[in-house]
Amino acid sequence: GVGYVAPILCTMRGLGESDIEQAVVFHKRISDEIGDADFFAEENTIAESIMGEGVVVGVFAEGNLIALRAVSYVKEFVDDAVVDLDLDPGEADHVAVMDFCVTDSSFRGNSIQFFTYLFTESLMYPNRYHLHTTVSPKNIFSLTNVLKCGFSAIKFKQKYGGHHRFVLYKNLRKPGAIKTRGHKEILLRNYDYHPKVFADGFVGYKIKHKSNGMAMLYGKPLEEVPSKV
Template identity: 70%
Template sequence: MDTIRSMQFFLQKRGRGYVASILCNMRTLTKDDIGTAVEFHKRITDEIGDADFFAEDNTLVDSIKGAGAVVGIFAEDRLIALRSISYTDEFVDDAIEDLKLEDTERTHVAVMDFCVTDSEYRGNNLQFVSYIFMENILYPYRYHLHTTVSPKNVFSLNNILKCGFFTVGFKQKYGGHARFVLYKNLRYPTCVETKGHKEVLLRNYAYHPTVLDDGYVGYKVKHKAHGMAMLYGRPKQEEEAAPEE
């Protein structure tokens, strides 16, 4: 990406016994940022410690070099959040298969690779903020947006759904890890009927494919008495055009 895009805003930093407003800068990363980005990503994923959350390979370096795009948020002269998207053939091939797209659409596909945030700045909705910034970069050129999320990663799953994605698949990926497949079409936005919805506990791995195969898509995560559940509704069909008189 040749043009560096950026914006400034204030975030809350949470420390031991205090909360402070800190000026931040969000911008697209360049090759000069590769070392910082790789080190930051490793530190955060090591802190999280659950290999199932980040089981898939990422293409961070390739994305910074141009086979995608990476946005970083900086505060107090250090990187505090990172979002990466990929256009690499391997990731796009996977998305086309998951979303059942025609191969002619591959140049319009973007894969949401990951988003990680420093613990001191969590709670600022940075997954959502960085996604909106990235969407502005992608559209109208890349409008088929694909991502996968572990059913154990409720926080990220909830954030992705709030960004307008819908669950369209559930399968074993990346060496046997359960994943929801999520999709957002920026060109033809989806509208889902919420009346008469179905609710499936996230841990009920066997039933999600059944509901999806029946034509439902997931649109929300909800807390139930027995655990977190995915809410499924049917996509509304476009109304047929009235016949000409």
């Protein structure tokens, strides 16, 4: 809204103990600005993740924090993810819960979420390769971003005290392919339909803007990724 655009040098790094206070204040400010509790129904503590039970990445512009991405390895949340993803409990030490990504409003639209995700992925792999996250069907921006990062929607359920959530999964060891021919398109607001489509073996792979609302595109996962001809 200031009437001009200008390039600003940004730096990205993993956060440490001395960053906790700034990170907590920044997260609260952005959450308060967005103001929809359904977007942020439950946050794992930033401090726990920074102190070793996860990873927190920050993006700084001129010394100020402008974006924050947190990943949690806290047992309580990992155990919940193991159930969501139908994994063997023995895989728990390889699970990462993608907690949240918040960006200063003046820097949104610059693919910062995507870059922070790629950087975070490089910090987690090869130890953590089962990636789990949940996103509100109302949060179209985050859903679009998470799907672009290679996640697939695999379930639709009520979590965190009754809030509807898509459960999304990415396996860094086994990138999956999805058959898009014969795909289904289900409006995000049709909460009753999503579980039925998942039950039929489909996974969500993209958000599409339709004349009557935003829709999730569903396809069937391919067991074998076709080799390049």
